Amino acid sequence: QTPRKMAGWNAPPRLQKHLSALIFFQCASAFIHLPFHPISTPSSLRIAPQARPGPRILRAAAAGARSEAWKPLPIEVEKPPASTAIIGGGPAGLTTAIMLAQRGWSGITVYDKRAAPPPADSDVWGDAERSYNLGLSARGQGALKDLGVSEQIISRATAVTGKRSWSPGNLESKNGTLSLSVAKSGYKTLVMQRDRLQASLLDVLSSRYSHSVDVVFNTECASVALNGEGVTIGMRATQFTPKNLTDPLERMRSSTTIVGNVEKRQVDLVVGADGGRSAVCDFMETESSGKIQVKRFEDENKRVYKTITLDPPDSEPRNLSYGVRTEQELIIESLPTHQDKQIAVLLFRPDDQRVLSIKTEAQAKAFFTEFFPMLVAYIREESYSFFASQAVSLLPVFKHCGATLHLSNSTVLVGDSIHAVKPYFGLGANSALEDTIVLRRALDASPGDRATAFRAYSKERGPDAVAIVEMSQKMDRPGTAGFLSFILPLIVDSTFKKYLPGLFTGTTTSSLQNPGRRPSELVMRKRFERVAQLLIISTLVAASLYASAAVLKVLSAAFGGPVTAFLSSSTDATIAFLVGAAKFLRYGAVAA
DSSP states (O other): OHHHHSTTOOOOHHHHHHHHHHHHHHHHHHHTTOOOOOSSOOTTEEOOGGGOOOHHHHHHHHHTTTOTTOOOOOOEEOOOOSOEEEEOOSHHHHHHHHHHHHTTOOOEEEEOSSOOOOOTTOTTTTSTTTOOEEEEOHHHHHHHHHHTOHHHHHTTOEEOOEEEEEOTTSTTOSSOEEEEOOOBTTBOOEEEEHHHHHHHHHHHHHHHOTTTEEEEOSEEEEEEEEETTEEEEEEEEEEEOOOOSSOGGGGGSOSEEEOSOOEEEEESEEEEOOOTTOHHHHHHHHHTTTSSOOEEOOOSSOOEEEEEEEOOOTTSOTTEEEEEEOTTSOEEEEEEOTTSOEEEEEEEOTTOHHHHTOOSHHHHHHHHHHHOGGGGGGOOHHHHHHHHHOOOEEOOOOEEOTTOOEETTTEEEOGGGTEEOOTTSSOHHHHHHHHHHHHHHHHHHOTTOHHHHHHHHHHHHHHHHHHHHHHHHHHTOOHHHHIIIIIHHHHHHHHHHHHOTTTOOOOHHHHHTOTTSOHHHHHHHHHHHHHHHHHHHHHHHHHHHHHHHHHHHHHHHHOOTHHHHHHHHHHHHHHHHHHHHHHHHHHHHHHO
């Protein structure tokens, strides 16, 4: 009778009946000590969809509550592993640790082969030598919000307000071309140093989940082996090598030195978040008997980079990004920091002696004065000294692991280990953060069965990882191939989006930033759009060819005498060619 007595609310009779049965069942469960799920259910303890009690089940349970043969409803309870090792302490590894700790897991250890970063609130983050900048798009921001850590990140990040750019057409201009950013879909790109993002996530772990998660630095994974009881990992101590000050190319080799012996440890679950050169991924590829097929792309457009700090004057608008492209294949991309400074990345070919030969502060200043005069006013003397002594850094190589991202219920991959890309299009870190949310959804759907959850994760995220890498790789091709696979589609997509916005999605780069669209779905959508664009363009060209043929016929009929004799020698052949080309375009487009 309780629903009828609730003040100010008259429930429908059918709902009253169901609520009455539910309340009676709860009371009966309490008296005979039966476990019953509360209405508010945490993700770690959830009734399976097929076991949710309907009205008939509730009535039957209430009628037989005092029967000894009655059994509680099947409840799917998550059984976290006793020990979990996350290999890799970057953004992907740390967000995975946070997500698992939120589920009530414990015994989680994160291993990072590098040293711990400075505190997130340190005043050293304005220096270019700390680390490169990351741009957090809607995908990355959404993932951090879903994890409940966005406030800690946003307070230390910078929102980009616009871009000042120079290209071969306006390199002599002092101010370049200024374009202000407009918030799209309710967000602006946030920028922060990669290591500062790592430090901020470490703050979250230490303040909220220190009882569940340990983080161990200067330790790398040397081996992984499956056994009947779980996974045996071999860990060894490392020491990060400081930047070499004499040979710039020395930095291209390994940045860590092994200083300890391999120590074996038995764990129930290994999460591979150890980047593009993932030891966990290599092990899984070997042990999977062909199920995991890693594809490594040859770098067709090799570039390396060095960084330098820019210090714009107070008169310059705050939080702008800068971009300079020269005719000599030298590129600078610069992003702001929270300290009103800029971290600029100079991209150049690995054999470019104009950069590799720089050894002194004076040589560095002369280089920037010659090739980047518009930025000289933003560079301090000590920054030239740092640039000259700084070693060269490598960009990642395109790589994906195919559509399978797990091995049984004991190993799973996230981050760059499944989709290593160059950081040109904002897909690296943002996609890595998104991996954590996809893995959480899979665990939510099968809380009592880790193997099923990992299969669901691979099924959803595997095709997306492949699409992310393959689309990025095509957009990075040099020369004619790059024009046909990136520049030309950029122009065509922008044009069709402008005149037919309801039919076309726009450029691939902008569509990839949309968190509501899966990358694998975008690949299929773009294929259909290419066919539609071909049909439209071929139809217009065919129509113009038919029109040209008709005009020639009219001219041929309008002129007589010697004019007709002159035109007749070529008119018939021209008309036949135009009509044939039009038919070829029309039928070819339909066939495509």
